[in-house]
Amino acid sequence: MKIDIDITNKHYSNYIKYLMDNDSIDFPSKDVYELNFIKDKVGLKNKNNKSNIFIDFSDKRFSNRVKKINKKNEIFYKIFKKNNSTILDCTAGFGKDSFILSSMGHCVTMIEKNPIVSILLNNALKRFNNTSKFSDDGRLLLFHGDSLDYLYNTDQVFDYAYIDFMFDSSKKTLSSKNLETLKILTEDYNKKKELINLAIHKVRNRVVIKNHIKNDPIYNQKSDYTIYTKLLRYDIYLRKNVR
Ligand SMILES: C[S@@+](CC[C@H](N)C(=O)[O-])C[C@H]1O[C@@H](n2cnc3c(N)ncnc32)[C@H](O)[C@@H]1O
Incomplete structure (x- = not known):
């Protein structure tokens, strides 16, 4: 390269x-x-x-979407019901979901394991905070590393953990140029169930797993409930206490 x-x-x-x-x-x-x-x-x-x-949080298409966020049209309002909560985004990617969540007032810690994706995302955050008339007001934090390691080692208890692994590439409906590039850059993660299980035992509130509507749930236990959109499913697991 x-x-x-x-x-x-x-x-x-x-x-x-x-x-x-x-x-x-x-x-x-x-x-x-x-x-x-x-x-x-x-x-x-x-x-x-x-x-x-480029990742560009000031891009018009993106900022217009953020401006239009309201309780009726934004699915995240149904999923993340607690206001101003703390969220661990275990799979930051290009930061789109985290950015929307922070725009809604949540404090989001993003973890991204791929070095190139982390560099692009870190750069986008810096540019957004330095040049845009808006800023994330410190509500977005990024760490480069594996979220499984992070969760094992952190003392912080997050209200929610959010997980969005790359979808099966045969499901073409959600493709965009950035998503296609993410697919090429990142490899599949082989400790998905371990990460979900740990998150379920460490969050204060719940774990949210985004997936394509046509896919089976990733975790081997039934979700406490699932929220559907036209193309997506969000499997939601309530916190389980450590026995
Ligand atoms: C589908 S993308 C996430 C897209 C993101 N939700 C967005 O809105 O841009 C999945 C990302 O998670 C990262 N990832 C996968 N497993 C991870 C792990 N264990 N720790 C940190 N990042 C991980 C991949 O490198 C990839 O960039």
């Missing part, structure tokens, strides 16, 4: 070099991608079609 770093982003180069040397940046067709650091922006470019992927 080619990485272009300009002079203002020199501090990134050792970190990226370390990741490359240790094979932490590894995904199929990685030679087709370029990670570009240009002044305050980090973009991911597909060399074949020259398209750049």
Whole structure:
């Protein structure tokens, strides 16, 4: 994978070099991608079609959606009923869901395991807080790492844990350019059930698992309840006490 770093982003180069040397940046067709650091922006470019992927929380399509959020049309109001709650987003990705939740007043801690996705997301958060007339008011926090490790080690008790693993690629209905890129960059996670089980025992309130409506539930125990939309299912598990 080619990485272009300009002079203002020199501090990134050792970190990226370390990741490359240790094979932490590894995904199929990685030679087709370029990670570009240009002044305050980090973009991911597909060399074949020259398209750049940026995460941009100020993008009109995105901010318009956030502006239109209200109790009738936003499914997250039905799911996260407690106001101003603390949420652990165990699978941050490009941060869309976390950003919406923070716009609703929740404090969201995002965990992202993929180094490239983490760099893009970290950069988007910085740009949003530095340049937009809005800011997340400190309600969005990002850590790069595995959320299973994080949950095992944190003393913080979150009201909710939110989990959105990559859907089966045969279900094409939810695709967008960013989602397609996320699919290419990230690998499947093989400790899904362990993560869900730990979360159920560690949250204060409940665990929410997003999935495609056509998929079976990921966890091997029946959810306490499920909320459906046209394309999605949210399997919800109440906290279980440790025996
Ligand atoms: C479908 S995407 C999440 C999309 C996100 N909800 C959004 O709104 O952009 C799944 C992401 O979770 C990450 N992931 C999967 N397992 C993880 C784990 N155990 N810890 C942290 N991140 C994980 C993947 O690298 C991927 O970026």
